[in-house]
Amino acid sequence: MRLRRCHALLIEPRETRELDIAAVFAGEARMRSRIEWRGLAAHRDDCVTLSDAEVLALGEVSSTDWTEGEDFVRKHGEAVVRRLLDNGLLETEDAPDAGDAIVREGHWHRIAAVAHRHLRWQDTDTQKTTEALAGDSSLPPMLERLGPPPPPVAPRVDAARRQPLPASPETGFDRLLSRRVTCRNFDPARPLPLAMLATILQQVHGARATAEVTGVPLLKKAVPSAGGLHPVEAWLLVRRVDGLAPGLYHYHSTDHALEPMRALDAEEADGLALRFVAGQTWFAQAPVYVMLVARFQRNFWKYRGHAKAYRAVILDAGHLSQAQYQLATELGLGAFITAAANEGEIERALGLEPMRDGVLAVTGFGYRAGEMVDLEFDPLKAVWPAPA
Known part of the structure; x- marks a missing residue:
């Protein structure tokens, strides 16, 4: 032996x-x-x-x-x-x-491999976990219990040494960013049009071009990716989309098509939605979830055992999330992203092996509700105007 x-x-x-x-x-x-x-x-x-x-x-x-x-x-x-x-x-x-x-x-860097495996959640309810670890999570009790937070900006020089910069003129993009607010209130009675879902998938996750560079197939997307490899793919939990049956899907980014993985009835879809986001009820009414799932070998094939390879994959998820936020906002939709997800539950539902295809975050979008029941952070009052 x-x-x-x-x-x-x-x-x-x-x-x-x-x-x-x-x-x-x-x-x-x-x-x-x-x-x-x-x-x-x-x-x-x-x-x-x-x-x-x-x-x-x-x-x-x-x-x-x-x-x-x-x-x-x-x-x-x-x-x-x-x-x-x-x-x-x-x-x-x-x-x-x-x-x-x-x-x-899989050519993992060893520390990254252990971190990815053991920082995943399984069967976690954020409501119960928060209460058990920290008690009341509203701000006044938190301040009393934890003390003041670090300042929003840590100054590095005296104020007199700062170099003022000219203010930028307001543009349409500036107004778009002002309306980019994480949505916690989705309209459960308003399904998403299939064309709108298709637009977001194509513009954010779809391949705009494919090319072979010295024998390596690369993708051109709307966001950057280390080596042009784009290992992060979109997997969907569809609940309320006109013309699309509820279920789990994989988005094929070069064919711009959905691959049905598993059909769901409404009750199953609702149950999975809440478990996927670890009990965060304010996201559970979104008509579509897009799970950002990394095909690690697509990146690690090139960056073998590289200390920065896993970090590069995480960056890809951030790029995709921001592009999705901006496009959803332009289309008049609310959007969200959360890392507080039950990756283990998602892997089981999608049939994924976490060290091959790892869930990085859950995103979603849909029409906003007409009333803000769950608090949203909108200091510019761009989405929720101050009451008269």
Whole structure:
């Protein structure tokens, strides 16, 4: 038997605070710190609590070269090696781990791989989580509990040394940006026209041109992307679009077409919508969600194990979101983006493997409701005029 360590593994000394029982029996109530070793692997959703002996063993085996198992077991003990094998932190040559192979073959930077895997949410309800962690999330209690926030701008020189700049003249684009407000109030009774959905998909996510450069197929879109690779694709949860059945779809960016993935009835679609955005009810009435999903190998094929590759993919999602916001605003629609999403739930619904096709954010758009029930940040009063 030969073995090796999994490809991407972070070992963290995790500290938790707990009641000191011995002190309680002595008549004193106090907390104490407890530190445990935790192993976070890029091919596992859960973390593994490790003993000192297991941490030592992991530090003495390669993730690339195969190690003779008999010698390794003799040195570290059968129980240690068996537990590491059972938890997928070690693999044997004759029974390689399929999940680890996906990460290994995907050319991930190791730290980025672990971060992507373990910062995803599954079955999270933001309402319950916020209340449990911080209590009332309205601003006055937050200020009392957390203290004042950092200032909006951190000055770097004295005010007298600042160089004033001329004000720009107002343009149509300026007026458009003034109306760009995250929508939290969608009209549940007004479906989106299919033509309007098609316009947003084509203008934001569609390929304007394709080209082969020295044998590499590249795309020209409305937004920039590292190497012209455009790895972030649009997957849709459609609920209320005229002429389009509710369901899950993938947008084919070069053919400008929707690929049906799974039909949904209205109740299923509503349930998925709320779970996708982790219980954020103010987004749940949007008639269309667009999930920004990265095909990591499209980027990592070129930028193999690169420390900046994952960051470049995240930037792509931001570019697409802003383009979608601007176009939706121009069309008279409200739009949103949220990172508070249940990526695990979305992956299961769409049939995605997170280290191949990773959910980065959920966006959406639709007609605004006639009344602001949930507060929207509109300081310019461009969308919601001040009451008379």
